Amino acid sequence: MSEHLLEERTGAVLTLTMHRPEKKNALTRDMYGAMAAAISAAEDDDSVRALIIRGSAECFTSGNDVGDFLNAPASGPESPVYKFLKAICHATKPLIAAVNGPAVGVGTTMLLHCDLVYVAENARLKMPFVNLGLCPEAGSSFLLPRLLGHPRTAELLLLGEEISGARAVEFGLANQALPAGQAVFDAALTAARRIAEQPPGSIRLTKQLIKRGVADVASQVMDQEGEYFSRLLGGAEAREALAAFMEKRKPVFN
Ligand code: COA
Secondary structure, three states: OOEEEEEEOOOEEEEEEOHHHHHOOHHHHHHHHHHHHHHHHHHOOOOOOEEEOOOOOOEEEOOOOHHHHOOOOOOOOHHHHHHHHHHHHOOOOEEEEOOOOEEOOHHHHHHHHHHEEEEEEEEEOOOOOOOHHHOOOOOHHHHHHHHHHHHHHHHHHHHOEEEEEHHHHHHHHOOOOOOOOOHHHHHHHHHHHHHOOOOOOHHHHHHHOOOOOOHHHHHHOOOHHHHHHHHHHHHHHHHHHHHHHHHOOOOOOO
């Protein structure tokens, strides 16, 4: 449980809302743990047939809490972030994302594990891993080139370029771009309800078939990325970049 994760049931649809507005829904260990637990419980609950992951109308999430990165970097199989990433990678029930505003770092990489992604036209997707002295995570170094090809992946990962929701649809990262706000949540709920009305056995097998091979490789890549990421997180470049963010100044890399 986390006060920063809201869980709501609408019929057979479970909606998980990241809710930490004062920090732009930055994800803490507690929030990762609560999301992993909620997804795992939904997997065991036949009455849940689809899940929605969303933030507020202003912001999806600003990514991993930078203070957590600096003070208590957690990795390895027992860490909440690891459990969350594995849960979305291996989820057997349909995951639907509704993205308004910024989706930074894991805010974008988690979308790669969702089955349907609805974004605001002016949503801001960004993976500034290199800008922070870090490397890609969540299997994104495998999933992005597969989806986007190398040049676009390089644009997003080597430059840390931000893209709008409209461009994310063009890139194949999202299904539909809509006017910002409620329309994005409505589109996600409509899709989730449609899925929830379908025969669950057929949905489960179809998702398994279209993800076969991919989820297992993504999961292995995730482990490798995790090793590099932890190493970089303890390094001078990341310490400087993260401290600079907290101190609201430009980082200086010598
Ligand atoms: N971790 C911890 N705190 C965060 C955060 C994060 N990932 N993202 C934002 N915050 C905090 C800010 O420090 C600020 O706190 P303060 O009010 O105590 O000063 C508050 O949330 C509001 O953020 P701010 O940057 O002022 O809002 P904004 O609307 O101008 O910009 C973002 C929103 C999301 C674009 C911007 O905050 C951002 O880029 N965040 C960095 C995200 C990041 O680097 N994440 C790690 C990715 S691997």
